[in-house]
Amino acid sequence: MLAGVAPAAAAAQDGGRGKPAVPLHRFDGQGHIDLDGFVDEPAWQEIDPVPLVVYSPTYGQAPTEETRIRIAYDDAYLYVSGQLFDSDLGGIRANSFARDGFSGDDQFSVVIDSYNDHETAVAFVVNPNGARSDRAVWGDAEWTAGTRPFNSDWNAHWDGAVQRTNDGWSAEMRIPFSTLGFQNTGGEVTMGLIVYRSISRKNERHVYPDISPEYGFFGFGKPSLAQRVTFRGVDRTNPIYVTPYLLGGMTQIPTLREPPDVRAYWETADDPTGEPGLDFKYSPSSNLSIDLTANTDFAQVEADDQQINVTRFPLFFRNVSSSRNARRPSTSRPAASPTGSSSAAGSGWTAANSSASTGARGWWGAPADSTSAC
Numbered sequence: 080m081l082a083g084v085a086p087a088a089a090a091a092q093d094g095g096r097g098k099p100a101v102p103l104h105r106f107d108g109q110g111h112i113d114l115d116g117f118v119d120e121p122a123w124q125e126i127d128p129v130p131l132v133v134y135s136p137t138y139g140q141a142p143t144e145e146t147r148i149r150i151a152y153d154d155a156y157l158y159v160s161g162q163l164f165d166s167d168l169g170g171i172r173a174n175s176f177a178r179d180g181f182s183g184d185d186q187f188s189v190v191i192d193s194y195n196d197h198e199t200a201v202a203f204v205v206n207p208n209g210a211r212s213d214r215a216v217w218g219d220a221e222w223t224a225g226t227r228p229f230n231s232d233w234n235a236h237w238d239g240a241v242q243r244t245n246d247g248w249s250a251e252m253r254i255p256f257s258t259l260g261f262q263n264t265g266g267e268v269t270m271g272l273i274v275y276r277s278i279s280r281k282n283e284r285h286v287y288p289d290i291s292p293e294y295g296f297f298g299f300g301k302p303s304l305a306q307r308v309t310f311r312g313v314d315r316t317n318p319i320y321v322t323p324y325l326l327g328g329m330t331q332i333p334t335l336r337e338p339p340d341v342r343a344y345w346e347t348a349d350d351p352t353g354e355p356g357l358d359f360k361y362s363p364s365s366n367l368s369i370d371l372t373a374n375t376d377f378a379q380v381e382a383d384d385q386q387i388n389v390t391r392f393p394l395f396f397r398n399v400s401s402s403r404n405a406r407r408p409s410t411s412r413p414a415a416s417p418t419g420s421s422s423a424a425g426s427g428w429t430a431a432n433s434s435a436s437t438g439a440r441g442w443w444g445a446p447a448d449s450t451s452a453c
Contacts (some may be wrong), residue, residue, distance in 0.1 A: 100269050100307035106153040116209075116242035118160045118249050123149055129274065129287040134299050136282050138292050144247070146276045146285045150189075152310055157254045161187045163276055165247035172279040173207035179231055180210060185279050187250045190216070192271030192302035193259040200271065200302040201235065201259070207248045209241040220301045228297075236320070257316045260366065268313050271305030320360040328352045 104126045106112075111122040128147040133140045147162040163185070165171055174182035184206035192200040198219050204212040215233035222228060238253045261268050275286040286299045288306040298304060330350040337343040356374035363369065388394050 100309045102309050102311070104149075104151040105311065106151055106158075108153065111153065112158055112160075112251065112253070114238055114240050114251050114253050116240035116249055116251055118147075118149070118162050118251065122151070123160055126151055130289075131276075131285040131287050132289045134275070134284040134286045134290060134292060142285055143281060143283060144278060148274050148276070148287065150272070150274070150308075152256075152313070154312065155256060157191075157252075157256065157259075159189045159252040159254075159274060161250045161274075161276060163187060163247050163249060165278070168243075168245075168247070170280050171207050171243075171248060173210075175206060175210050176208050177210060178234070179212045181206075181212065183279050184208075184210075185248075186275075186277045188275055188277075189252060189254075190271075190273040190275075190300055190302070190305065191254075191259060192305050193261045195262070195269045195271060195307070197271065197303040197305075200300075200305070201233070202229070202300065203235075203237055203239070203252055203254060205239045205241055205250050205252065207241060207243065209239065211237075211239050213237070216300065216302065219303050220297045221295075222297070256313055257318045260362075261313075261315065263313070263315060266311060268310040269307055270310070271302050272308050273299065273305045275299050317362055317364075320358070322358040324356050324358070326354040326356070328354075 106122060112120055126149040128149055131142070131146055131148065132138075133142050144166060145162075145164040147164075149160045151158045172183055172185050175184055186204050186206055188202060188204040190200050190202045192198075198217065200216040200220075202212075202214045202216060204214075206212075212231075213233060213235050215230040216228060217230075218228045220228045235258045236255060237258055239250065241248060241250045259270075261270060273286065273288070273290075275284055277284045284299060288304070290298050290301075290304050292298060294301060294304060328351070330352065332348045332350060334346050334348055335343060336346050354374060356372070359369075359371040359373075361369045386394055
């Protein structure tokens with residue numbers, strides 16, 4: 080269990096600043112959790128839920144729905160479970176089924192400052208449909224000059240399972256330590272950790288640790304405010320990811336045949352094509368990744384849409400990350416790049432109208448303007 084968490088969280092509202100790190104519950108060995116979305120294993124019942132605080136709409140108010148979040152780890156994985164009770168099953172919002180998609184959904188998320196640098200983090204999110212999202216965060220989640228402090232194109236190897244229940248929904252996450260970059264000092268690893276649950280229809284958010292909204296709307300995602308936690312007996316591994324792929328296509332060419340002894344007719348000629356390729360990734364250290372590709376799959380790269388402007392307002396372009404190749408997760412520290420790119424993604428251009436207000440909501444669940452909509 081999280082030893083000493085509840086008193087510390089009740090005594091301070093700085094989200095972990097100045098508070099000592101606390102140990103997480105450790106499973107001996109592996110195989111204690113069946114990742115099916117049901118939080119019914121005896122191993123979960125041995126762990127006390129973390130003490131959550133209502134972040135919004137009114138800080139410190141009594142939660143309108145019960146939430147139980149538990150955290151543990153073993154030799155290879157970090158586990159996070161959530162029992163997300165809801166008195167109105169029909170009010171649970173789950174609109175997106177796409178990876179990294181968001182459309183006003185309820186969410187369950189964990190944010191991990193794996194390098195314990197109070198600046199960068201990675202976030203893992205599931206919605207009630209089981210759709211997964213993951214993001215790389217930098218700059219302590221501070222928006223500067225309209226630049227988003229996260230890269231939504233960062234994709235990692237991890238698992239999540241979700242179930243709808245008679246009293247709400249539940250979720251389990253299993254995050255390999257091989258996905259996270261970290262430093263092991265004297266057999267102990269310290270990371271920052273934030274977990275939260277959002278109830279979209281109520282604009283209600285439950286968060287651990289106790290973080291005050293005075294740090295801004297995105298305070299609940301700031302690595303500097305995360306609770307410091309410690310792991311023992313966790314060693315960094317250097318997995319090799321090899322991903323082959325095959326693209327196939329068919330071109331049909333109609334041809335007019337005019338033989339001398341019969342009437343003319345049309346014949347279709349088939350021209351099949353195949354294009355194999357291979358992606359290779361290896362991280363020899365916690366801050367270095369090697370990515371190799373043979374016959375790059377450019378089908379994963381988004382092309383710029385042609386923009387036709389019939390208004391009196393000019394169009395402008397902003398540089399954002401556009402490569403969505405899920406085969407290249409980054410285990411190294413995310414680069415604090417103003418373009419939103421990291422070692423796992425490239426960059427491209429997209430267009431936006433300077434006068435438009437989309438009213439879209441970003442993955443944090445925040446209202447976004449025309450230059451920051453996700």
